[in-house]
Amino acid sequence: MSHSPQYAVRLHDAIRRSETPALVGLDPRFEQLPDTLVRAARCRQLDEAATVASAFEEFCCRVIDVVSPLVPAVKPQAAFFEEWGPDGCRSLGHVIRYARRAGLLVICDAKRGDIGSTAEAYARGYLAGSDPDAAIWGADALTVNPYLGRDTLEPFIDVARQRGAGIYVLVRTSNRGARTFQDIRSDSQPLYRYVAQVVDELAVATAGGGDFGLVGAVVGATYPKELAELRNAMPHAPLLVPGYGSQGGTAADVADAFTPQGLGALVNSSRGINFAFRHKPYADRFAPDEWEQAVEAATRRMIDDLAEQTPAGNLRAGPECSSRLL
């Protein structure tokens, strides 16, 4: 029984409110942070890990300040924080809280997965859902790896259902080598389609009468044909689509991820937004100290790109938009 607003409802409210499915990844990479920000962190901390962690906090929170009026959600990548040990972990927790307070949905990209009561421990720790204080890490949703089997997804679903949280199961990842195992075929159907089938069953079972359930799927923008196929195979699963931008996926490539109304999917960009100030065309337009303006310009460009090339454009033509014109 659900005690909180369902994840899919919360997700779509956020998407409709910001009129875009653009998801900003938070991928702090120390060597790419703005120099002034790193120098300031060195003044605050003596220890290396504490310096990095402090710089990550400032960087991510300033990105959040820029993007929270523009997008519905952010996706911190746990690996970059964990690399710096317990200090990095503390920063991850801080950044998630900060994003929640700024009104953003937070999808923690930690790709967890384990068996039984171990999976339960991850679920209880990460999945806060509608009340950020319901779990110590405070996330709205978590990415989850399906290799261990269907029964290992269930503890995540149980916790998510109670709290109005969601999970995104890896179905088709965006890397080149995704084919090694995900494409192994049985009865002419690749493994990722078997995973998709389970995901959609679990999405239906958790939809509570709505169109979408709390179990979603990660499907890379770098495999556009399969994205269309998987949208059809999982009509009840919210999609998380990585691979747009730096990884080579275009807005046209992700068009099939959406319903005609522009719902049902979030499209992620991380590096292309976080470090826009280091790359063309933004490096020419903004000085390094104007990195936040570059973040804003890159985010706006992505939003427009998705609106022009995908059904996400229909989010802008909705009733909210017309009433605002009156």
Add this chain to the structure above:
Amino acid sequence: MSHSPQYAVRLHDAIRRSETPALVGLDPRFEQLPDTLVRAARCRQLDEAATVASAFEEFCCRVIDVVSPLVPAVKPQAAFFEEWGPDGCRSLGHVIRYARRAGLLVICDAKRGDIGSTAEAYARGYLAGSDPDAAIWGADALTVNPYLGRDTLEPFIDVARQRGAGIYVLVRTSNRGARTFQDIRSDSQPLYRYVAQVVDELAVATAGGGDFGLVGAVVGATYPKELAELRNAMPHAPLLVPGYGSQGGTAADVADAFTPQGLGALVNSSRGINFAFRHKPYADRFAPDEWEQAVEAATRRMIDDLAEQTPAGNLRAGPECSSRLL
């Protein structure tokens, strides 16, 4: 090029020295900790997460004190620490360091997996190898999930090779639902055999002339027939065998994991050792405050069981043992 003693060499040195392949899992579950230990932690900390984290540290370090003269390695389960947020993460780091100082190999059971530079971040953070200070988390080895593909294992292998660390790739997990995806068959071969094939190729490529490489495999004791099959399919991969004890696997079930000399595998028990004082036969023999004696008795029982029922018994008949008898 390897700059440090290879993982397989370090692993087998440790197994030969302790004359057993018994691996003690560190699975701190707050509600099962000894009461006196929890009460003491409440005196030290006011905040709940800090209390739990402090109790975990004391519990795990005392388990380490008991088992370090007996076994070659411990396996902390990251989920139980992470559940308690940044405080829990700090305890995990502390426990790993403490175990390393006690002379144990540490396999961090975090089942990580991600693409490209993200996988690299996990690898750099966790895999310390022979020098505990080479990575912030200080582990000798890490469990890794293969679903994302072969290319996502490579960043882990590159870092592990440089540092004398190892990885254990999930091949056949010990849970009931392991079959959902791991048994999907293509050309009459199940997925887990495809993963095993890649694991053995990577193990051969990293063996540096030795019998075993730095890439190992997780294969559950709860599927004994498949354990034998997988030992043959991956002759160069060190095995990590969960599922002994509480999960139902017996010593006879894991006998096929070993070479005739009793090498090539570690067999894990977590709950059965950690919380021995709560269960038969130890609950009858030891008072709750004698929980460490229960840990010792359960560990010795497992060691004897493996020596009696598996080729691990041959570790005791080695030259070290005979020379000690002189």
